[in-house]
Amino acid sequence: MIELTIDGQTVSVTEGSTILDACRRLDVETPTLCYADTLTPVNVCRVCVVEVEGARVLVPSCSRKVEAGMVVHTDSPRVRTSRRMVLELLGSSVDLSTAPDAQRYSAEYGAQPERFGDVATVAQPAKIDNDLYMRDYSKCILCYKCVEACGVDHQNTFAIAVAGRGFEARISTEFDVTLPESACVYCGNCIAVCPTGALMPTSEFNLRRAGTWDESAQSEVDTVCPYCGVGCNLTLHVQDDKIVKVTSPDDHDVTRGNLCVKGRFGYEFVQNRK
Secondary structure (H helix, E strand, C coil): CEEEEECCEEEEECCCCEHHHHHHHCCCCCCCCCCCCCCCCCCCCCCCEEEECCCCCCEECCCCECCCCCEEECCCHHHHHHHHHHHHHHHHHCCCCCCHHHHHHHHHCCCCHHHHCCCCCCCCCCECCCCCEEECHHHCCCCCHHHHHHCCCCCCCCCEEEECCHHHCEEEEHHHCCHHHCCCCCCCHHHHHCCCCCEEEHHHHHHHHHCCCCHHHCEEEEEECCCCCCCCEEEEEEECCEEEEEECCCCCCCCCCCCCHHHHHCCHHHHCCC
16 A cells, blocks of 8 residues: 555555545545546646646646655646646637536636637538548547547557647548548447547437537436347437437446447437337
8 A cells, every 4th residue: 555645635545556546535526638447548638737746847647656655736826727728728729618527627727718819729620421420620639538449448440540740630540531431340439438529429419410419308228238148238318208329337347338339329220110
């Protein structure tokens, strides 16, 4: 066990744990956008940074391992200023209208992205080249979660990756081909981890575009996928007596939030009532 101090509170965690793990042990809320419990941390969003006494720079709590005697400050003026600046830069460059966590953090830290301009600098039309899900990279914050889910952490399909450098960096298929021409198997696991709505099921996208998407009117029903004997858990999102989206719980031992194309998108037969 490793003992450290966070915001004046002493906590003991197992060796190899991260500062974020220790914060959660104390119920200290730390904002995250690129982190997910089922993915390898890639340290790109930087909203989870904390101040460690003796360290020259702020450190990402999602990946920094704890050390004995470490003294951590999660809400110092330096930390709050850094988090606010990151959120302002994100809000000034992309559309965060379908990113509830980013919106909540922006309000909490008083972010004012309009300081850097009135219009998001990353503007492009949504890519709708298949029947199952769309890609709207004007909402993409390059958190890498979709790349990790498509790669070694989950699917091992490697249909997408980060292409370009600097301001030209973007999520792309190989040779920037359309999704049907790529290696994509339409599992939708990239959609499941996207924090901003840059990747979205076509069913949800169409309802949002029509102005009829209403999460407050939706109910969730847990069931088991009927397509094979693996036993994947499904969470059906139902609105107006119609399934509008399918997800899977991250804490289920079989799926860990992942599904195949049948589990995530093969629910239309339920609504074929002819």
